[in-house]
Amino acid sequence: MLFGEIKKRLSSFRVGIAGAGGLGSNCAQALVRSGVGTLVIADFDIVEERNLNRQFFFLDQTGMKKVDALKVNLDRIGSGSVIIVHDVTLTREIIPGIFAGCDVIVEAFDRSDMKLLLIETVTREMPGIPVVAASGLAGWGGNETITSRKIDKTLYVVGDESNEVSDELPPLAPRVGIVACMEANLVLEILLNSKNGQG
Amino acid sequence: MKIILNNRPEEFHADTHTVDDLLRVRNMTFRMRIVKINGVLIDRDKYASTYISEGDDVQVIYLMSGG
Numbered sequence: 001m002l003f004g005e006i007k008k009r010l011s012s013f014r015v016g017i018a019g020a021g022g023l024g025s026n027c028a029q030a031l032v033r034s035g036v037g038t039l040v041i042a043d044f045d046i047v048e049e050r051n052l053n054r055q056f057f058f059l060d061q062t063g064m065k066k067v068d069a070l071k072v073n074l075d076r077i078g079s080g081s082v083i084i085v086h087d088v089t090l091t092r093e094i095i096p097g098i099f100a101g102c103d104v105i106v107e108a109f110d111r112s113d114m115k116l117l118l119i120e121t122v123t124r125e126m127p128g129i130p131v132v133a134a135s136g137l138a139g140w141g142g143n144e145t146i147t148s149r150k151i152d153k154t155l156y157v158v159g160d161e162s163n164e165v166s167d168e169l170p171p172l173a174p175r176v177g178i179v180a181c182m183e184a185n186l187v188l189e190i191l192l193n194s195k196n197g198q199g
Numbered sequence: 200m201k202i203i204l205n206n207r208p209e210e211f212h213a214d215t216h217t218v219d220d221l222l223r224v225r226n227m228t229f230r231m232r233i234v235k236i237n238g239v240l241i242d243r244d245k246y247a248s249t250y251i252s253e254g255d256d257v258q259v260i261y262l263m264s265g266g
Contacts, residue, residue: 023266110266112231119233119262123240136263149206151258152238165265176266 006192007035011080013191014038016102018090018118020066021045022171023134024108025056025073026180027187032074032081034188039074042086042098043067054173092117096125103194104187107133108180110171112164119155128154132186136160137179138169146175148182156190158182200253214253218246221257233260 015036017024020043028039043066047057061069067085074083086098095118099105105126107118115133122131136159137146145160159179165171201210204225216224218234218241234241235258241249251257 019266021266108266110264112262112264115262115264116231116233120240133260133262134266135261136265138263138265151235151260154238155233155235155260157260159263161261162263163265164263171265 001192010035010188010191011037013103014040014101015187015191016099016105017041017108018095018099018105019043019108019110019114020070020085021051021108021110022054022173022176023110023137023180023183024106025066025070026054026177027106027108027184028070028074028083029056029077030181030184031187032077032079032083034184035079036081036187036191038082038084040084040086040099040102041067041070042088042090043070044087044089054171054176090114090118092121092125095121099126099129102129104130104132104190106183106187107131108183110165123154130154130156130190132156132158132183132190134159134179134183136162136164137175138163138165138171140172140175142175143178146178146182148186156186158186200251202251202254203256205258216251218249218251221251222246222259225259227259229261231262231264233262234258235260 045066047061047064047069057069065087067087071083071085109115148158237256
């Protein structure tokens, strides 16, 4: 398929991204560059200097809301994607409304309790909508340990499924970026394989 | 019973297990997890009352922090 055709097909889709940190910001960048039509991004956090070791933000954006800074950066790519942002803390109650109409939802949180909440809520409240989740990306090296697993038609997991972040095993740009781009890659696979092509 | 656990065939002595039994027998103690049986999400408060039997496709997914 020519890139023009890929972009044309992707332009009809809407992808939700839950979290605008290391996973969400980098996954969003890859999806926008590929030509996904609409991204819906939700996060409550503010850009801090310590985020810059892995997140798609810049020093002069510290103090900004992550979703606002990310929208600026994604719009600068100039691919024509529509970026809808929500400055909110995602809860069981609001997740279905925020991500209504999304064809795929990317789990891009840092905390494991939030990962659990997103997967459980979408599975229960938005049946049939695929979730692409990340689990295990701390530290460095070990390329061969990072995998992508299809659990079933509505759940995919990317990561080493083993390493939790800690002071001694922090999240760093390469592994976080790898997992974020693997999430984006799975999203493209799901969208380009889908039959109806509806956004 | 023979089941598929995380995409791999596994055999257990018992004819049936609850989700709790399975997690204990396999020492899957990490608490931040999703359990699905044949594609159906199992509520955490149903682990003791949900039975796994011959041929079931069981997925136990650990959600590690970091992002």
